[in-house]
Amino acid sequence: MIRWFIPFILALLLSGCSVLEGKPQPAPPVSDRPQEISRNQTQGLQEIGAFNVTVLGSPMDVEDEIKARATDAKADYYVILMMDDTVLPGRWYARALLYRQ
Template structure:
């Protein structure tokens, strides 16, 4: 099956427009504190990535956030970006991943 020329042009326009959805305007991160701080993707453009961590906890999403913050602090990170948080197939068991930044 061949697509007509207008359909191909429309498809190309939609694909190019979708590329702009993933672009974020850089925002400066907050000033460093004595505790590791969670940041957004837009705040990571000037930060240096130092690694990744993962946690597996029993509890709630807040417990995952607390565990990630503690692990980031222990690793010497000033900032962290949570990239995934999901409940496992076991009820109340949560898994999370984060990128650490200096």
């Protein structure tokens, strides 16, 4: 009984990963300022750069800094890969990718 149970559970767990991945979606129409998109909306877009930011403030201040850098780079879209606080109170770190249509 255990011989088939472990492979069955492993197959079940691995098949659940595909549900979390998502299917490719089109990016929204280009506007006059950069828009945040998700990773499954990047198909067919040209990646033009990546950067890190460290900001003293709040998560919203990090998002504002990312938007400002995307605007300076003349990007159409950006994806925030990760955002996390550091060991210092009020200091936030983020990584983002920039895309152009």
